[in-house]
């Protein structure tokens with residue numbers, strides 16, 4: 093990834109383990125790439141729910157002491173990047189409430205496209221909200237006192253939600269996992285001894301030595317309690333819309349999502365890219381880490397040797413430096429430094445997974461040129477990103493997306509490369525296993541699988557707080573498969 097795009101969130105849940113909070117901490121640790129702004133864990137000892145949340149990375153938020161204070165054999169955890177609502181402690185998850193039937197906590201990955209509509213309805217009936225995030229409406233709907241039984245409230249709540257939602261729900265004595273009927277975001281089930289685990293990605297299970305049982309199916313609700321694992325299918329049948337960008341960039345290459353290995357998909361993307369945009373070159377290098385698998389695929393298909401042309405410093409963390417030109421250059425170099433011995437005098441194919449704004453990419457290519465590369469052939473293992481995402485990924489605005497405002501030739505000129513090739517949408521879809529119709533490609537194609545209000549964005553609920561007028565956000569004018577730009 094040449095520009096920083098933020099993932100939505102990572103989820104991890106544990107049922108029936110004496111070290112539930114520590115397991116969840118480790119699970120969140122391996123899902124850190126899905127959200128770096130805040131982290132939180134709620135545990136249950138079957139009577140009481142206990143919560144600890146904080147701003148920052150998982151390792152900054154938790155200490156031995158607060159993990160010890162999180163008692164019980166059940167837990168859910170969340171790492172967050174804000175896709176609705178600002179990065180504030182009050183918006184950190186899991187969210188927890190005590191209500192007439194007991195206590196409940198939720199952790200949400202995705203974005204509800206009808207959150208404002210639901211919130212307006214709830215507020216009209218007296219609900220008082222404490223956050224500016226879409227996920228809080230779920231908690232209010234679940235806690236509605238009109239339902240005698242929790243499962244009744246759960247099913248009715250889920251049927252009201254529209255958009256992307258992989259959810260973990262914790263009650264005193266049970267853990268529930270939910271995946272929306274489109275299956276936008278991944279969620280899987282694992283086993284560790286007597287414990288059952290739920291995780292956004294399988295890499296979190298691997299770290300704990302847990303067995304991967306299966307993925308939660310799109311539209312499935314798994315209820316895990318003393319009776320075992322029970323599966324509910326409350327939604328009408330629907331064609332899935334897995335987020336293809338999870339395969340391109342977000343998920344870790346060692347994860348297995350949407351029925352296949354992320355690394356293998358990325359390698360196939362690289363092979364297809366080599367077929368669509370061959371290059372006369374001496375070496376293939378990747379922008380690490382997310383470009384690695386695709387660069388390897390490009391090399392295997394083209395026969396051009398793969399080289400480590402750039403090293404990534406994994407110890408950088410956040411650099412609190414005022415952004416002026418000199419420090420911006422430093423920030424690029426401190427994170428990624430070119431390997432001169434691999435690049436000097438060579439014709440180089442540089443493979444990256446995507447280009448968003450183009451500015452960071454340009455800086456990295458400049459450093460490759462400065463290291464002595466004779467020619468640079470830029471290859472991108474996905475199509476140009478031209479549209480925003482309303483299902484849980486925080487892309488910049490259209491105006492900031494370089495592919496929105498520049499032609500291919502203009503981007504090549506801007507990046508100062510000898511050639512530029514993006515993978516086609518057909519090529520992208522040829523690399524994944526399921527039927528083409530089972531993936532969302534809206535950020536490339538503009539074909540949105542679910543209708544949404546055009547004014548939707550991550551600050552929509554804050555604008556409401558600020559008293560700005562807003563049109564209703566019940567399912568809007570864009571329908572499934574319709575081009576938003578039409």
Ligand code: SF4
Nearest residue numbers: 335337481532534535
């Ligand atoms: S618009 Fe793009 S990022 Fe968003 S869900 Fe669809 S494929 Fe994923």
